[in-house]
Amino acid sequence: MIFQSGRSIACLSQLKVQCLHSRQSLVSSKVDRVAGAIALLSPYSALSSYLCASVSARTYAGRPASRPKQHTGRSTSTRVPKAASKKPAAQPAAKSATKTKKATPKKPKAKRARKAKPKSKSKAKKTLTEAQKASRAVKERRNQIQKYKAQALTPPSSRSRTTAWTVFAAESVKGTKGTKPAMASAFKDAGVKYRSFQPEDLEHYNHLANQVKEQATRDYRQFIASKSPSEIKQANNARRQLKRIAKQNKNARVPPAYKVMLKDERQVKHPRIAYNYFYTERNASNDYKGMAVPTRSGLLGKEWKELSASAKKPYEDKAAADNLRYRQEVKTVLGEDVPPPKKVTT
Structure with missing residues (x-):
């Protein structure tokens, strides 16, 4: 700038005026002001003529005004723009003389067979001592008793011994x-x-x-009467199991009330075989009166084996009719599948 901090250019020394001359931030909008300032320096003819020559020699006076750049303190050496070093354009790669072969489809890689994982070694079973085996058997028996007792039902006491x-x-x-x-x-x-x-x-x-x-x-x-025939049948089966457990193990705690079968007139009676009809008929006669039961049974069995087919026919007919009755009652009373017919002959 021509005026810095309110001081006139006339107060500047010649060295500072030369510094101002070397600045490149002087714009055309300020030329008139510089000329007016130089006119004030008429007493100093040498200095005014020097400044006027410097201002007229500046080539940027006719340029459009622009914002002055900040002083960087560089010397007024003319800058020669460097020629942009242009890199030679990359030429396309020369095509190979030999034509490339068509890419053959890649064969799918054969899957590697996975190795079977080694089976984990089963842990060796712990051998139990005799005491441990006995304790486990007692525990299992106790669980069985509790299971069968739940199925056996608990009717009110009959008080038959009152x-x-x-x-x-x-x-x-x-x-x-x-x-x-x-x-x-x-x-x-x-x-x-x-x-x-x-x-x-x-x-x-x-x-x-x-x-x-x-x-x-x-x-x-x-x-x-409040229970169905099927429930009574299941309860009697459970009571038979309890009776068997008590017979096999004297230490089994089975109450005596659970060893007695429940009496239900609705239960289906099992069919009789031909020999039962023969035994009942012959036992009612007086031919074997006074004999012990084992002796009488042995003689009746021998007599049954000696009978002819025609002599056994009436008893077998009775057994067949009773078997048919059993199958029908199982279907109607219990509502269960009819079991296969039993062999009616002995």
């Missing part, structure tokens, strides 16, 4: 509370009184015992 004494003893001990010696003393006193009963007293307690039996029988029949 007597006049049991009714009187229960009445005598009813209000007694205490230890076992006290209960034993109460039973002892009840026994003394029972032995001194008069006939009318005994008849009274017999009547009460009969009433208890009749009520228990009604409750039992009502319980059986």
Whole structure:
């Protein structure tokens, strides 16, 4: 700029004026101002003529105004633009003289057979001691008993063994509370009184015992009637299993009530074979009277084997009719598939 920080160019030394002359940031819009400033320097003829020659010699005075660039302090050496080094255009690669062969389709790679994984070695079974085996058997038997007891059903007690004494003893001990010696003393006193009963007293307690039996029988029949024939059959099968377990293992805890079969008149009776009809008929006669059962059975079996086919025919007809009756009742009463017919002859 011609004016810097409010100072006139006249106050500048000749060296600074030369520095201003070397600046390239002077634009055409400022030329008039420079000329006016130089006119003020008329007393200094040498300096004014120098500046005027410098301003007129500048080639950028006729250019359009542009924003002055910041002074960088570089010297006024003329810059020669470097010739842009043009790289030679890459020529396309020469085609090979030999024509490329058509690409042959690649054959699919054969799949590698996977190696079978080695089977994991099975762990050796732990050998159990005799005590451990016995403990496991007891546990399994206990689980079986619980399973069969759940299937066996629990009807009310029939109280078939109720007597006049049991009714009187229960009445005598009813209000007694205490230890076992006290209960034993109460039973002892009840026994003394029972032995001194008069006939009318005994008849009274017999009547009460009969009433208890009749009520228990009604409750039992009502319980059986509330269950279907199939449920009663399943319960009896479970009771047979419990009876078998108790017979094979004396230490098995099977209550005696579960060893008795449930009585249901709706259950289908199994068919009889021809020999059963023959045995019943011959046993009713007096030919084998007074003989032991094993001896009588042996003689009847021998006689059955000696009968001819015509003599066995009436008994076989009865067995065939009974078998047909069984198959029909199984279908209607139990609603189960009819089992294959059994062989009616022995």
